[in-house]
Amino acid sequence: MITCQIFLRPFSLKETELFMNDRDFGWSRKQIAEAQMVFGGLPFFFDLLNPDESLTWNINMLCFNQHALLRNESKKLLEATLKKSPVYNRIMERLSHNYYGMPKAQCQEELGIPQGTFTRAVDDLVKCGYVHESKDNYIKGHPLRLQLVDPFLLFHYNFLSKNAPVQVKSFEEYKADTGKYINWRGHAFEVLCLYHIEQIKKALGISGVNTNEYSWISSKKEGGAQIDLVIERDDGIANLCEEKFTDTAFSISSEYEEDLLNKIELYKQETKTKHATKLVLISVEGIKGSAHTEHITRVLKLDDLFD
Numbered sequence: 001m002i003t004c005q006i007f008l009r010p011f012s013l014k015e016t017e018l019f020m021n022d023r024d025f026g027w028s029r030k031q032i033a034e035a036q037m038v039f040g041g042l043p044f045f046f047d048l049l050n051p052d053e054s055l056t057w058n059i060n061m062l063c064f065n066q067h068a069l070l071r072n073e074s075k076k077l078l079e080a081t082l083k084k085s086p087v088y089n090r091i092m093e094r095l096s097h098n099y100y101g102m103p104k105a106q107c108q109e110e111l112g113i114p115q116g117t118f119t120r121a122v123d124d125l126v127k128c129g130y131v132h133e134s135k136d137n138y139i140k141g142h143p144l145r146l147q148l149v150d151p152f153l154l155f156h157y158n159f160l161s162k163n164a165p166v167q168v169k170s171f172e173e174y175k176a177d178t179g180k181y182i183n184w185r186g187h188a189f190e191v192l193c194l195y196h197i198e199q200i201k202k203a204l205g206i207s208g209v210n211t212n213e214y215s216w217i218s219s220k221k222e223g224g225a226q227i228d229l230v231i232e233r234d235d236g237i238a239n240l241c242e243e244k245f246t247d248t249a250f251s252i253s254s255e256y257e258e259d260l261l262n263k264i265e266l267y268k269q270e271t272k273t274k275h276a277t278k279l280v281l282i283s284v285e286g287i288k289g290s291a292h293t294e295h296i297t298r299v300l301k302l303d304d305l306f307d
Helices: 014-024 028-038 043-048 055-064 073-081 086-095 104-112 113-128 151-160 173-178 177-193 197-204 256-272
Strands: 129-134 144-148 211-217 227-232 237-244 276-283 296-298
Touching: 014 055, 028 043, 028 055, 028 151, 028 177, 055 151, 073 104, 073 173, 073 237, 086 113, 086 129, 086 144, 086 211, 104 113, 104 144, 113 129, 113 227, 129 211, 144 151, 144 211, 151 177, 173 177, 173 227, 177 197, 177 211, 177 227, 177 237, 177 276, 197 211, 237 256, 256 276
Parallel strands: 237 276, 276 296
Antiparallel strands: 129 144, 211 227, 227 237
């Protein structure tokens, strides 16, 4: 008989690094981050990795090979942490098609799940850290938004499930399609940043400030924009965060600077926020040079997420 539930938070990047250093992986922080972007922060998954091989080799062996151990692990993971109900899978599969989340009411309506059942299931998913729930303060009624933020489950629904939009036989095959790979890696890094919001807040010096964090998408059908992460602070500041996972230091062009300014202006216009907006760049490799950076108030690097 279950008398209580204990939520064990997955490893942070720093904890994953300590785990891997103890087992002599010898991987860089960038490789560790990408491993967490695939496997999440579950020690059980990390314990399956072969420290003598590359990350790509491990992903293929555990996820893509014909009898890969983790190929169908998502169902087992959900059943191990939650009740055996198909509702959880239906909700997360729907959310996996909306990288930046969707209104909670819309998700419930589209799936046709009874209100009570849906609410209880979402509560369970939020408690387990699989789904992030945020309040949209700039729409009438302040509706809630849901976003799937578990890295491994996102990876599963995008690559391994029978309804996955991308069907590949190996991770190398996917990486060969540079555009799609960069797109996935960029979004996976955004999810990683959301999971490490406390580390980001510490790096910004606002650990003690209450915040509401969410991704923002313009309502414009043409000429719109999206902001990877908004940290809306109780002290009257809204940090608008751009997040970049690149192989070299990120170079800011005049065109990119114009795009950033357009995003800020659209955000102000559509939200009618009274917060002062401050632009933050979270770049794995930092930035190259100082051109077109005058509107960026802070630059954080991957090391800040390991703090």
